Structures are given as C-alpha cells and as structure tokens.
Amino acid sequence: xxxxxxxxxxxxxxxxxxxxxxxxxxxxxxxxxxxxxxxxxxxxxxxxxxxxxxxxxxxx
Numbered sequence: 001x002x003x004x005x006x007x008x009x010x011x012x013x014x015x016x017x018x019x020x021x022x023x024x025x026x027x028x029x030x031x032x033x034x035x036x037x038x039x040x041x042x043x044x045x046x047x048x049x050x051x052x053x054x055x056x057x058x059x060x
Contacts, residue, residue, distance in 0.1 A: 001050060001054060004050065005047065005051065005054065008043055008046055008047050008050070009047060011043055012040060012044060012047065015036055015039060015040040018036055019033060019036050022036070
C-alpha cells in the first residue's frame with residue numbers, strides 16, 4: 001500500500017507540472033486543463049484515503 005501511495009503522489013506531481021505547462025502555453029486548451037485538474041483531484045482523494053488507512057487517527 002505504501003508503494004501505491006508513493007506512485008499516486010508521483011502521478012499527482014506530474015499532473016501538476018503538466019497543468020502548469022499547459023496553462024503557460026500561448027494557446028491553452030481549457031478542456032484539457034479542466035480534465036487534468038479533475039484527475040488531479042481524484043488522485044488527491046485517493047491519496048487522502050490511503051493516508052487515512054495507513055496512519056489512523058489515535059486520540060490520546
């Protein structure tokens with residue numbers, strides 16, 4: 001599971017870089033940027049779920 005979490009984090013960073021590159025292009029494909037942002041949000045949710053599973057909240 002930790003390996004999966006690391007792969008998701010890498011993919012999330014790569015999407016962030018791709019979104020930045022597309023946003024700075026002279027002609028921006030807004031639909032493509034929107035799709036990448038949506039995918040990035042899904043990855044963020046998956047990362048949060050895995051982190052919650054691996055690191056449970058312990059109330060002391």
